[in-house]
Amino acid sequence: MRISKAWIVAAKDIRVFLRKRYTIYSLVVFPIIIGIGLPFVLNVVISKQGALLSTQHLTDLMSAFAFFFAIGASVIPTLLASYSLVGEKVEKSLEPLLAAPITDSELLLGKGIGAFFPSIGSLYIGSIVFMVLSDLFTHSTLGYYYFPNWTIGILLLILMPLLSVLSVEWSVIVSARATDPRAAQLQGVLIAIPLFFIYVATEVGAIKLNTTTIWIISGAAFIADIILFFLSTKTFQREEILTKWN
Amino acid sequence: MISVENLTRKFGELTAVEGLTFQVEEGEVFGFLGPNGAGKTTTVRMLCCLISKTSGDARINDYHIGKEADSLQIRKMIGLVPDNVGLYDDLSAFENLDFYGKLYECTEGRRKENIERFLKMLELWDRKDARAGSFSKGMKQKLALARALVHEPKILFMDEPTANLDPESAKTVRDFIMEIKKQGRTIFLNTHNLDEAQRICDRIGIIKTKLLSIGTPEQLRKSLAGPKTVIRLAQASEAMANSLRKLIPNKFEVSDNKLLIDVTDPDKENPSIIAAITSIGGQVREVTQLVPTLEEVYLQIVKETK
DSSP states (O other): HHHHHHHHHHHHHHHHTTTTTTHHHHHHHHHHIIIIHHHHHHHHHHHHHGGSSSSHHHHHHHHHHHHHHHHHHHHHHHHHHHHHHHHHHHTTOOHHHHHOOOOHHHHHHHHHHHHHHHEEEEEEHHHHHHHHHHHHHHHHHHHHHSOOHHHHHHIIIHHHHHHHHHHHHHHHHHTTTOOSSSHHHHGGGGHHHHHHHHHHHTTTTTTTTTTHHHHHHHHHHHHHHHHHHHHHHHHOHHHHHHHHOO | EEEEEEEEEEEETEEEEEEEEEOOTTTTTEEEETHHHHHHHHHHHHHTTTTTOOOEEEETTTTTTOOHHHHHHHHHHHHOOOOOOOOTSSSHHHHHHHHHHTTTTHOOOOOHHHHHHHHHHHOOGGGGGGGGGOHHHHHHHHHHHHHHHOOOOOOEHHHHHTTTOHHHHHHHHHHHHHHHHHOOOOOEEEESOHHHHHHHEEEEEEESSSEEEEEOOOHHHHHHHHOOEEEEEEESOOHHHHHHHHHSSOOOOEEEEEEEEEOHHHHHHHHHHHHHHHHHHHHHHHEEEEEEOHHHHHHHHHHHHH
């Protein structure tokens, strides 16, 4: 496999994403809401509860909010990958692309990279903003800067990339049957549902989001990545694409 | 250059293409004529290594379709203009071509040179920075042609390149095809357009799942029925026709002072026919040759398969 070929496809996709208003919104809105909005929620919680707020509750809340970036990592690449794959289908650009000297796996990798890097990049920027603002608002209450810590480190550097890959693979499978990018995106975001359950479980106290939990979720995501990799590569074969994707 | 032997493709129970055997020589423009669903696109897709064959074999410059290692080599030496142009509407004309140039591993210098050359040839250079999505249908088709040529392929496959174009755009595309034909490229052209096939193609294959007929446009026209010589006389009578039948072996009919004579080799036979007519007192006013049109041949061949 030639990575250079995959990069050519990825660079083209990223260029296309940056010219579509919808994909720009997908990349910008979520990280802004989470990166700026949630620290302000923390600020409101601190100012309303004051001395009644325990530091344990506050740090649990901060970890739970940080988990939104994991959810974002499973949603945003889906939005881009679906747009890219179904977009090629709608624009009927797959046939000349598949006639070029590029293998199925190089093309799939290119599509993955094209959706992965802008998504993870925007989420990392959002997470930096989130950590800085959260630390600013909570320092006086906690007496120390909560972020960065091991939990968010593993979340950002291990779990989020794994979920992004999962999200892209899922999009490939979903895109095979979808004829409209929006429909593919709607089906694509279903991958985030288990993560919402985990978030709710942390909020009701059923799960504590610490380093161990993030490692366990990462392990599950890794296994899911491998399973979906085989399914997506089976789906993404030029003959399948040309004869069954239409 | 292209050698196809007994090539067959089935989709489940449906046979799209059956037992195709033909060859296309280097520098030849080969036309594939057939009705919708005849298997033209399936054939092109197999030859471009986009879909697999069910049986048979095809080679492009000694590389076999269906072999993974050969497929990449084949794709490097071919260009494809599919029936749907499939451009990236959000990218400019230049960016569309540049992307494909990179995929085909053209160096930056060669890429830029070719993009400029082909866009200028197709009168699109002034719009090189405009979004492909803003182009008219004809301009998109021309851009798709440039895209297929950006890496200077030896073989160009074109699937209905002038379908749905206005006459002016269709002419530009046809002229461009003639231009690249002069450069010695091998062209495989799928078309419905009989006039286009007749004008552009060196040889034509008529397909309807199977290859029904193949030859030069001239050979195909002659294959349906031999040519006829039409001789207009000052006056033609039945008595004269009877006298003539004794002098020439050819079959003929008399109608409106015209003789419609079946001939196999007009150049050889016409002088002796005319001599025979004048010897029995006929006054020849005009001699013309009647050859069936390609359309008549095509319709007849396709009709015979129904």
